[in-house]
Amino acid sequence: MRKLNLIFAVTLSVTQLVSGQYFGSELTVSNTPLSPRGVDAIDVDQDGDMDILGISQGGDAVAWYENDGSQNFTTHTIDNTAGTQIRAADFDGDSDIDIVASLDGTNEIALYTNNGSQSFTKSVILSNAKRVEDLKLVDFDSDGDMDVLSAVFGQAYAPYVYGRFFLHTNNGSGSFSTTLISASTPYYGHAQGIDAADLDGDSDLDVAVAWRAGSEKLGWYENTGSGFTWHLVQNGDNPFNVSTVDVDNDGDFDIISTHLNDDIKLSTNNGSGSFTVTVITNTNDFNYYIDLGNPDGDSDMDFMVATVNKLLYFSNNGSGIFTTHVVDASHSGHQAVFADVDNDGNLEPVSYKEGFPGKINWYDCVAPTNLGTTNLTCNSVDLLWTDPGSASDWIIEYGPSGFSLGSGIVTTSSTTTKTISSLNGATSYEFYVKSDCSAGGYSVYTGPYLFTTPECPPCQRNFDFSADAHECNVQFSLNLPSFSPYQVVGYEWRFGDGTSSNEENPIHFYQDANDYTVCVELFLYDPATGECCVVSYCEGFYADGCGDEPCRLEAELLYEVDDCCNFTFSLDFLPSNTSGVVNVLWDFGDGTTAMGLSVDHVFPAPGGYQVCYTIVGKSNTEGECCTSEKICTEIDVQCEGKFEKKNSTNYSYEEMLDIFPNPAINQININYTITDSKSEVMLYIYDAIGNQVYSRKMNSSEEGMSKSLVVETTAFPAGIYFVKVVTEKSNSQKSFVIQ
Numbered sequence: 001m002r003k004l005n006l007i008f009a010v011t012l013s014v015t016q017l018v019s020g021q022y023f024g025s026e027l028t029v030s031n032t033p034l035s036p037r038g039v040d041a042i043d044v045d046q047d048g049d050m051d052i053l054g055i056s057q058g059g060d061a062v063a064w065y066e067n068d069g070s071q072n073f074t075t076h077t078i079d080n081t082a083g084t085q086i087r088a089a090d091f092d093g094d095s096d097i098d099i100v101a102s103l104d105g106t107n108e109i110a111l112y113t114n115n116g117s118q119s120f121t122k123s124v125i126l127s128n129a130k131r132v133e134d135l136k137l138v139d140f141d142s143d144g145d146m147d148v149l150s151a152v153f154g155q156a157y158a159p160y161v162y163g164r165f166f167l168h169t170n171n172g173s174g175s176f177s178t179t180l181i182s183a184s185t186p187y188y189g190h191a192q193g194i195d196a197a198d199l200d201g202d203s204d205l206d207v208a209v210a211w212r213a214g215s216e217k218l219g220w221y222e223n224t225g226s227g228f229t230w231h232l233v234q235n236g237d238n239p240f241n242v243s244t245v246d247v248d249n250d251g252d253f254d255i256i257s258t259h260l261n262d263d264i265k266l267s268t269n270n271g272s273g274s275f276t277v278t279v280i281t282n283t284n285d286f287n288y289y290i291d292l293g294n295p296d297g298d299s300d301m302d303f304m305v306a307t308v309n310k311l312l313y314f315s316n317n318g319s320g321i322f323t324t325h326v327v328d329a330s331h332s333g334h335q336a337v338f339a340d341v342d343n344d345g346n347l348e349p350v351s352y353k354e355g356f357p358g359k360i361n362w363y364d365c366v367a368p369t370n371l372g373t374t375n376l377t378c379n380s381v382d383l384l385w386t387d388p389g390s391a392s393d394w395i396i397e398y399g400p401s402g403f404s405l406g407s408g409i410v411t412t413s414s415t416t417t418k419t420i421s422s423l424n425g426a427t428s429y430e431f432y433v434k435s436d437c438s439a440g441g442y443s444v445y446t447g448p449y450l451f452t453t454p455e456c457p458p459c460q461r462n463f464d465f466s467a468d469a470h471e472c473n474v475q476f477s478l479n480l481p482s483f484s485p486y487q488v489v490g491y492e493w494r495f496g497d498g499t500s501s502n503e504e505n506p507i508h509f510y511q512d513a514n515d516y517t518v519c520v521e522l523f524l525y526d527p528a529t530g531e532c533c534v535v536s537y538c539e540g541f542y543a544d545g546c547g548d549e550p551c552r553l554e555a556e557l558l559y560e561v562d563d564c565c566n567f568t569f570s571l572d573f574l575p576s577n578t579s580g581v582v583n584v585l586w587d588f589g590d591g592t593t594a595m596g597l598s599v600d601h602v603f604p605a606p607g608g609y610q611v612c613y614t615i616v617g618k619s620n621t622e623g624e625c626c627t628s629e630k631i632c633t634e635i636d637v638q639c640e641g642k643f644e645k646k647n648s649t650n651y652s653y654e655e656m657l658d659i660f661p662n663p664a665i666n667q668i669n670i671n672y673t674i675t676d677s678k679s680e681v682m683l684y685i686y687d688a689i690g691n692q693v694y695s696r697k698m699n700s701s702e703e704g705m706s707k708s709l710v711v712e713t714t715a716f717p718a719g720i721y722f723v724k725v726v727t728e729k730s731n732s733q734k735s736f737v738i739q
Contacts, residue, residue: 023295023313023327023349024365024437025389029065029073031359034058036352037084039360041339044088044097045118050341052350054360055086055101062086062101062112065360071342078112078120081105085135089146092174100125100148102132109135109150113174125168125176130154134241134289138196140205145172149181149207151191163191165209165221181207181221185230189214197244197253200273208255210239218242218257218265222273233275237261243290245301248320256280258287258305266320280322285309293338295347304349306336311351327363344444365391365437368416371449378425378456383418383433385446391435394418395442398431401450405432412436424481425456458483458524459533465520467541473583473616474543476518477505483524486533490523490663490720490737499593502663502737507595509585509616511627513545523720523737532720544625553581553615553628565639570598571613582625587612589635591665602660603637604669605710611635657725663737670709672725672732682726683709687719713738 035057044051044064052065052073062079078099085102092098092113099112099120108127112120131153140147147170154162165181182191193210200206204223211217218239221228238260247254247266255267255275262282267275285307292303300316304327311331314322327336327349336351341362353359366389375382383396396418399408408431411418423429432447456462461481468475476493493501495508496516510516519538526532555571562568573581586594588601589609603609615628658671670683685694693716698707716738724733 023363024391024435024443025363026328026361027071027364027366029350029360029362030054030063030075031357032075033061033063033352033358033360034356035354036333036358036360038086038335039337039350039352040086040088041337041341041350042088042097044114046096049343050339052339052341052360052362053086053088053099054352055083056352056358057082057104058356061105062099062103064099064118067341069343071362071364076118079103079110079122085132087135087137087148089137091146091170093145093172098174100135100137102129102135102150104131109148109168111174111176123174126150126152126166126178128155133190133192134194136195138205140167140196141169143172145170148176149194149196151194151209153190153192163189163211163214165191165194165207167207181228182209182230184221184228189216193239193241193257195242195244195255199244199253199255199269201252201271206273208242208244210242210257212238212240212260218255218267218277220255220273231273233267234265234277237263237265240287241289243292243303245292245303247301247316249300249318254320256290256303258290260286262287264305264314268320280314281324283307283310283312288334289336291335291337293347295338297346304336304338306331306334306351308332311336311349313349333358344442346442365389365435365443367443367446368394368433368435369446371431371433371447373449373451375419376451376453378454378460379423379462380419380421381423381429381451381453383420383431383449385416385433387416387435389435389437389443391437391443393436394433395436396431396433397445398429401428401430403430405445408432422462423453424462425453425460428452458486458526459535461535462537463522463535464537464539465518467518467539469544473507473509475505475507476520478520478522480522483522483535485528486524486526488522489525489532489735492521492523492663492737492739494519500739507583509583509595510543510545513543515540515542523735525720525735534720553617553626555613555615557611557613557631557633559611559635561639565602565637567601567603567635567637568598569601569611569613571615582616582618585614585616590661592661604661604667606637606639609635609637657723657732657734659723659734659736663739664713665739666714667710667712668723668736670711670723672707680727681707684724684726685711686722686724687716693721 029052033054033056036054038055040053041050049067049069051067054063061082063075063077065073065075081103082105083101083103088097088099096114096116098114102109107130109125109129111123111125129152132150133153134151136149137146148168150166152164167179167181168176170176189211190213192212195208196205199220206223207221216236216238218234219232239257240260241258243256244253252269252271254269257265262284264280264287265277266280267277269275288306290303290305292301296315300318302316303314305312311328313325313327316322332354333352336349338347339350341348348362348364350362368385369388370386372384373381394413397408397410430448430450432445434445435443463480465476465478491502491504493506496518517538517540521534521536524533554574558572559567559569584597586599588611590604610632612630612632614630617626660669681698683696687693718738722733722735
């Protein structure tokens, strides 16, 4: 026998107390037992769902409660003898579930053998056993069948010996031989709690025990192979129950103990049977039975304790540090066990409440009810539901009518309502909701609930865009619904890097790799009413960027100018280039920019302009993006750009009206031609809601008159504007945008 140097100490481990019902609502198994004293859970009839065992001091004393699979329970009484402890397993090797119970009415530990049809025959494992305080099942001798450990308060008959711990060894057929574990120790008090594990690392099972009253000792019996040797862990504090478990995942078994002096303690094993005692929490209550389980599904073991007033769950962080959760703040039973009662893959507490009659109950995450909607618009809705339990969070999944669960959009809420936006008008949707009860898992989904959005007015209709990255460029493409009767008359892109564009589907170059938020505004106009509005959409995405390191991208600037002062710019790329050309960025020196290998431009007025270009390329050797130096050239513009419509003899007045630049920057150039006759001409500018902001009278001097006019726009607010040219016989109109 190994000699152990026992070292024990007491420290305090503070835990967080989380209030509220952690596993959900209390649900009833049975309201009939008189003063229940113990519960367990197992599939008694082996039909695939979890049944409940109960033992009490009155009617239906030893009973099982058959689960129909929908958590409706039918009571089956096995014995009317009062008792305190109940456990179940296959003890006789016939593959059905038998039951072991401690009976106060006859002072026995009894075995109820199942014939396979849930008809039970009683036999006695231990007689003269007054008030059995604890029963644990374990294959103590590793022979493949289940043995029984018992903590017996005392003997009912002479010689009235009190405080004994027993091992009842199963021969595999349901016949038991009994060994007194505590024979090596004098009377230490009432035998109260018992469990088994290899506490000293020698590959056999030892026995942890709690002695209550008398000397009040927490300790363990070392299995020597020929008997049991007592080792003390701690004196005092009135221990009540023990469970052995590797709390800190270090490969050895520790001891969790409850105490009637308000403490719940952890005795941490050093691997050789020496323990350091810490206080997990002080409950200010009498602490009773422990049950182990892993309801939160992580890699460590948690536990549950029934106190005189509460049912508590302790979640382990993996290192033996626990958070305390209140399962039931009005609990009155001594015992609770973990079980998957509703076959949903989650462990729920099963417990009892004392009384005449008492109650056997379980706690589950209850599904929401009364799904509905309110504040329904063409693109948003408030989803509603009722919580019949005590959940604090919910998971919502929604999508177009008929979508499959798992393919919709998932969101969460901490209240029983959720606002959903970005919906499409005139579209049918449906949604589902389930409760999130933390360690109690999730309820089933309730739903679907169907609703249909009304048609959106044009100025409230949703749209979006796609962003397709090609080497150093990103191609943006609008995805537009019909805005009828409105027409899209302008675009305003902001790329999130300080640049913008007024193209419909622009290509943009990002210099730096980063996250960008890209926004686009559409300017809508109804020709019939003259009304307009702006709709917008923003989306974030990541762009790789091309960097700002120069590379060998060399070219000569080429340009041509026509009779109307329209410039065409392009580049003649030199053979010395070591990089492939992707695109060219242009800056015309008049506040406007462009992108393309060849671009057309009209300058606002004669003068000198610095025209600059930057070449974006891709390295031929490394395949990475790069850019050239910014090259600038002075361009002397000696003519004034004007509108000219060639190769056409029949054209509308709108075709004869030209506005540039558009969007306007400080000023606009208006070119128009009147071809019908000599007449008085009026030029008006209106804002988007029809207010006249500018007018000018222009006298015609000859047929086929062409005129150019520069209008300062610095005093005009940003928005959409309309230029209207009116003659005696007709008028023409064109829009422009001020940024």
